[in-house]
Amino acid sequence: MSEAPARATAALSCLPPVLATTTRLVVLGSFPGAASLAAGQYYAHPRNHFWRILSEVWQVELVLCGYDARLEELARRRVGLWDVYAACEREGSLDSAIRHAVPNNLSLLTSRAPALAVVAHNGGESARSRRLTRALGVEVCRVPSSSPANASWSLARKVAAWREVFARAGVVSPRLSAASRTAAPRP
Numbered sequence: 001m002s003e004a005p006a007r008a009t010a011a012l013s014c015l016p017p018v019l020a021t022t023t024r025l026v027v028l029g030s031f032p033g034a035a036s037l038a039a040g041q042y043y044a045h046p047r048n049h050f051w052r053i054l055s056e057v058w059q060v061e062l063v064l065c066g067y068d069a070r071l072e073e074l075a076r077r078r079v080g081l082w083d084v085y086a087a088c089e090r091e092g093s094l095d096s097a098i099r100h101a102v103p104n105n106l107s108l109l110t111s112r113a114p115a116l117a118v119v120a121h122n123g124g125e126s127a128r129s130r131r132l133t134r135a136l137g138v139e140v141c142r143v144p145s146s147s148p149a150n151a152s153w154s155l156a157r158k159v160a161a162w163r164e165v166f167a168r169a170g171v172v173s174p175r176l177s178a179a180s181r182t183a184a185p186r187p
Helices: 034-039 050-058 067-076 106-112 130-134 155-168 178-183
Strands: 011-013 025-029 079-083 085-089 099-103 118-122 139-143
Touching: 050 067, 050 155, 067 079, 106 130, 118 130, 118 155, 130 139, 139 155
Parallel strands: 025 079, 025 118, 118 139
Antiparallel strands: 011 085, 085 099
């Protein structure tokens, strides 16, 4: 009986960072999932809670918005996105399947986003890079993963944890502000 030939896993590349000079908080994921890579969009999988969490934190509708509108709201709120890994090999979308990861140059964050005050690691795999982000001289936090694989946290608990970090970064007030109620009201 012969063994099946080993399948080569192609190297995958991350999405470009979503950063501006006014970015105060950057959410660092580990590496985009298959749906995000296929769409060329951060957090594109419909079961990922990322856009639902932000919709709840800011009291604006982002789940039903197009990607460009989502990015505009992130920019308006001074929030950026990136991933800790620039490239890796992986079958599927689970962080546990990441192999041969090549890190992004996270030291670029403060030069590309000079107003940066907080780095929020989205989940455990991203948080493994805290040593690198702490060297930036900004507050570093870990938020519960927005992944659907993180079923141990309810959406309400995730929202509360994310809201706290966003409030510390000054990108949302602890209580619903008048500005957030009028920006893009939820239906």
